[in-house]
Amino acid sequence: KQEVTQIPAALSVPEGENLVLNCSFTDSAIYNLQWFRQDPGKGLTSLLLIQSSQREQTSGRLNASLDKSSGRSTLYIAASQPGDSATYLCAVRGVAIQGAQKLVFGQGTRLTINP
């Protein structure tokens, strides 16, 4: 059974710093991995999706990497801003299911950027 772990559970950094969020998964047989952002009391917004054949994806100040063999992914946020404060969740999709994207989520890292 796939398990996804995100450490730390919470992170607080000063504005302007570069930071890395970590995600690990137990079964390396994944189809893709996604990073989501969740603001308090809100739904999830997809940030980046990495296919199992890819090593990284970039969108603006965000860069996500994937090392499938070691079961790890990182989300790098450059030049952090107070507006980046949110909970960041990673989720993996296994290869067994065709079509529907049945994701297994981590519990998230609650990020606070201090002005």
Added chain:
Amino acid sequence: DAMVIQNPRYQVTQFGKPVTLSCSQTLNHNVMYWYQQKSSQAPKLLFHYYDKDFNNEADTPDNFQSRRPNTSFCFLDIRSPGLGDAAMYLCATSRARDGLEKLFFGSGTQLSVL
């Protein structure tokens, strides 16, 4: 511009009183999902519809049911809510095509059980 719309935003129900949460989408996606997310926990998939086909997760309680009358709408029915069912319920959609697409989530319905 809202693409996945969940109503209501907040729902309060009484212990044991049936409740229905709704989700609609303007994306014409063929797959719709319901996730349950308890406070500070990971979202947990309850079930999904692939077109008209209902797919239940093995550990989803029988208390939870779903209906999808057409492509655009999907409902989550909780037949007899218990205190442990208080959570955020998230609807999501995707277009099934070899996993290339991202999931699109609604804003969620926060359910309270009194």
